[in-house]
Amino acid sequence: MTPELYTFKNLIGAYFSINGEDSVRIDEIIIPRIQRDYAQGRIGASENRVRERFLDALYESIYEQRSITLDFIYGDVEAGKLTLLDGQQRLTTLFLLYWYAAKKEKIEKQAYNFLKSFSYATRFSSRDFCKALVEEEINFCSEELSKEIENQAWYPFDWKNDPTIQSMLVMIDAINKKFKNIEHLWQYLSEKNLISFYFLPLEKMGLSDELYIKMNSRGKPLTDFEHFKAEFLEIIKAQSEPLYKEFSQKIDIDWTDILFPYRGENQIIDDKFMRYFKFISHILCYHNDIRPLEYNEFKLAKQLYAKENANSISNLEFLKSAFDCWYGIDIDAFFNSVFYTDSYECGKTKLYLKEGETTNLFFDCCNYHSEFANNGRNRLFSLNSILLFYAVVLYRQNITSITQQNFRRRIRIVRNLIENSQYEIREFDQYGNNQMQRLLNDVSEIILNGNIVTEDRGFNLLQKQEEQSKLAWLQSNSQYQEELFKLEDYDLLKGTISIVGLHSHQNFSKFINLFDNCDKKLISKALLCIGDYSQNLGWRTQLGVKSKDSVWADLFHPTKQRNEGNRFQNTSTILNQLLARLPKDTAEIQIFLKTAVSDYLNNSNTPKDWRYYFIKYEQMHYDTHGMYWWHDKKGKPYEIIIMHTGKALSGKNWNIFSYVLSELYPDVFELGNFAYQGDKLKIKNENTYIEIFNDKVIVTKENQDAFYFLIPQNSDGIDLEDRIEKISQELRGKGLLS
Template identity: 45%
Template sequence: MNSIPTTFSNIFDKELNEEKVISKIEVPIIQRDYAQGRTSKAVSRIRNGFINAIHIALTGTEKDAIKLDFVYGNIEDEKLIPLDGQQRLTTLFLVHWYIAKNENVATEEQEFLKNFTYKTRFSSQHFCDSLVNCEPDYSCESLSAWIIDQNWFMYSWEQDPTISGMLVMLDEIHSKFKKESNLWQKLTHKEIKPVSFYFLALEDMGLSDSLYVKMNSRGKPLTPFEHFKADFEKVIKEVSIDLYDEFIKKVDINWVDMLWKYRGDDDLIDDEFMRYYRFVTEIICYTQKIDMVENDFDLANKVYGVENENAKTNLKILFRSFDCWSEMANIEEFFNTIFSGVDYEENKVRNYSDTTDLFLLCCNNYGKTSGKRRAFTLNNTILLYAVLQYLLNKDEISESEFTERIRIVRNLVLNSPDEIRETRMDALLSDTFNIIVNGEVQTKSGGFSGVQKNEEINKIEWRKNNIELVEDLNQLEDHNLLQGNIAIIGLEDVNLFKNRAQNFIGLFNNEIEYLKISNALLALGDYSQNITWRCLFGNKTDSSWEELFKVSQKKWFFERTQKVVLELLDAIKGNFNTYLENVVTSFLSNEEVEKDWRYYFLKYPAMRSGNSGVFWWRQDGERIKENQYEIFMMNTALSLNGRHWDPFLYALSIDEDLKGAVSLEEYGAPLVFKNEYIKCMNDGFYFYDFENNETRKIEIPQEEEVDKLDRIELLKNIIKLEY
């Protein structure tokens, strides 16, 4: 059957349908109940707009005629079983019934109304039959109340959602048409067709019955997409008839098929469609600096409506953004060729996620939030935009170029935490576009981190000049602790780069204890960095090392960290565990080693048992550990409001030899011994009574303010003697 405009009455015309006769329309069980009569705010708005459009089409001029999209279905034994369009068909049935009864149309002219029925419930069938055979009183205020009051109306029917929806719709029709007359001839005219739709038989579309399941879910409320679609079609139609025709053909076939594998538990793709639609629309808003609104209908008008001078362009962007996925044989496989997940893979870019399919994540999560956290992050938004730009510009970008460029974007995304925020998305997306499409990293934009941009620019040239080391660089970039930023290794010494990269990967391989690595680094030197007043060391967690290895304007002494790390990487050989242990043993066994803070940190592991790896040196304005024995060990990384201890006192408090002799509270409290408090100061231990009066002092022998004796051993022996 050809896709030609037809009407509700004409669809039963044997001449129109050639050899495929339709004598009856039966809404199948698998279809949802009639939902256009639901009373929610959103549905009421759609219902009012729909009936108003039909009213204008019937009372206005020929240019006011409306087309109601496609109706699909199977024809079996002269019976049309709608696949999609049952909501519109039901409303048209009610409109035809109302006008026929209102104008006392001859029985034979309205006979076809008996051929519309529901198979969902017997009650719905019986109601449709009873409705056609009754003679309503249109003088009443509420048509539904009149119907319910009839002796043929069963009380139980009010519980049938299809019947209750029809009653609501009939009241809507009654309020709009009760003063009108002489509409029947125009409504059923074969040529004028003021209210028409396109009809396609299922077999003509080359589709199977399984499409019923794809497009329908009986008993569900109208989804946001179903509300949105009706309005959006009108928005498009006002802008371009060609784009409108393109949309109505693709939205229910091409794009449904593409999204079907991403459907939810409800066997609908509506939510998934709306999430990806919102992604593309918000991208347009970011790039064109359009103020966003939450309501999808209002946003559609702002971005795609006739008042936007870029409406046609924006609609084409939207359509192409759907088409590029529907034209793809396997979306998941496409992403798997670009990204690796939790492990490094050659010729891929690691995205540190169990799922590489960004399109899937977008369809499932875009727009969802938990508190202020986005389920689909701005990082993922930028990465998916980067992939989308590649797909939209594939003719100008080779696969190898894209792999290199998406790596650059990934590196910038993961190393611009301060820059990636919604207020900067226009600049961030501009940066991303220039990288993916033009292969350029722009330094003078307000997008990604300037520090990371400079690193990426240096890498581009370095890769060209050191092709044999590119895979080593890629593997280093993909390391869990670096995530694209390799400043801790650097690119300056090409001759040592391969060894350093391989030793770093071998050292930080999740098999060697982090504290072993930290101890070896401490034995070689002070590798800490300062974040304002806090001093950071690599501790037991990934996050502490990630922080250390990234350059930031908020931190001091990155070069100090790099110097010690490179010293270890250049020297390490053989079994890594054994080498690390030997470095520490050699340090502690050297009688000439100063008993500075590093000595204590290495000799007494308890002094580094805080979870954060962060310390605060008191009275240290220059952040040079000037008063090196006055320290707080912080259990939380950001504030002294969290638990913290003096590490010297903490080591004494958990010493088995002093069990029962001393105790220590949290939050920087002094050590309690008998009737005294003990505080650790730079030149020794101070004792106070419980009224905070100094009672005595144990001074530590020092040379140039560095201990000559182990102060912990010294105080421990005194406590043991006095206990």
């Protein structure tokens, strides 16, 4: 029997003649008891995707006035009843769509009476719900029609336990969201017959429960990947038969071979293929200034590769090349030859990996891609990784025209730019401009041509300028290349060496020796012995700390803000002076630093300015963000606040000398957490408070007059005595400190 096309409306009332017998009319469509519940309205990642795709297809058919065929529907026709074997999900959704159009547009009842002929036999409640939907009226003013329906008097509470009804309610809301702005929907459905399907009645044989079970167990349903592959190949076939044949062969054979080693525990490569496909497709979106549609692979395929896109052929060629470039090579070995993660390896570039990341960027991409983590913010395959991996893909695509030596030098430049452009690397800038396009263009110029573009707003401009300087400097100083690369790869620097500078190449290895072998608090003291190496971030001042490498890394990475007043350059000058004095023997460096600090403190000519106290009292090196605040550094240099939060005075903060005293004499003093808000140093078990100012100390005791004493200072406002010792001495004299 030759199948014919039908719509949901004209299937009801149609006549069929089976095996030459008298024609049978379909008066009712029944979802039999053995069928599962309606599933297209279920809530879940896979179900949401299926529902969205199906409604998208229906919407595009209506909106574009283009016919769509929903494949085959099978069932048994007997005594006027069509008992469905296959097509339940599609016909139920069409029933709801027709119902929505009829009710929303207030169509005459006789025009949609045929909807009463659709019924569920799975549960009485499902059958009654379908009947009530058609017969009863609801208000279409609400955004959530499901809530409106549930609030009707005819909707009993126990229907909440029927999964088919609940699934239908979800679908009704989805239909409303998708079709609410479509006018004359009923006309498109019932008169223009845009949405149809093939119906094939089975021979009269009696559909027992056993037959349903057998027919529904003939094979596994198509996976999402198989659905995608079919649609994707149809998109290609519509514009190029040769490309269609080539992609078909490559997806099934060549590209499967590439991905097979990464199939994982589930022994399938579908997810790996889709993640790499999305990676390349998103790259093309950025390049073509297209915003990916909700990261949906079906929409992405149409958006980039359908003939409606003027660049579809070149996009397909790029995609094909991005897969082909990995064919026939040992991918693990390739990445191991380019990158390392531990001790310096000549000819390779260091990667600073986060938990779960590997040097094999292809593996990471196929496992994580750019999907978001559970918190909805952090990417599992970061923008940094996307840019670096894109650089590698470009090289693989153009391996015949880029020498291995040039690639190794260029990928190092890309790594340096990525690591030092934390504020520049984002999808879109604050004005909504396509920032990733700029960044990818920068990467392309570097990898393909060896050019570092400084005219646009891609990677950090200061780092670009540094990379240009390195290239020029190495042309006449190639003997220092490995020392330079070792310094670049050092964890505190991650590619930027401005803190040492190309003019101080003799200090490259000394920098590494210093920070590899010495206590960082001691390094900070030694630097302060030479000068004020601190940097300002607006109103805050930062110094290095004992255990947080991130603080030192901040100090060693130049920004416009950090170099206001040449503070970054000042740090570099002081650091290089220290490096120049270091002994060559690594074992002697720590001793040298301790001696330098001791000589500074024991020198009678050493002024007791604020640096003196930071060098003498370890407690001043607060081990969080290294941030301090001076209200008036020149006029009142000793009124210093230690900042705990690092960014705001609204968090914990302490007067630095009060804090030192509370740490030196913990059994005597206690200190509140908010010096900026008035907390004072307090003597325990007494209502006695101590306030330390720039040139004096005020002591207040309950029910007694306050008294104060001055800190002796010279005409320049510099302490003549150690104020910590002076305060301790005065308090002992008053019997307040034992």
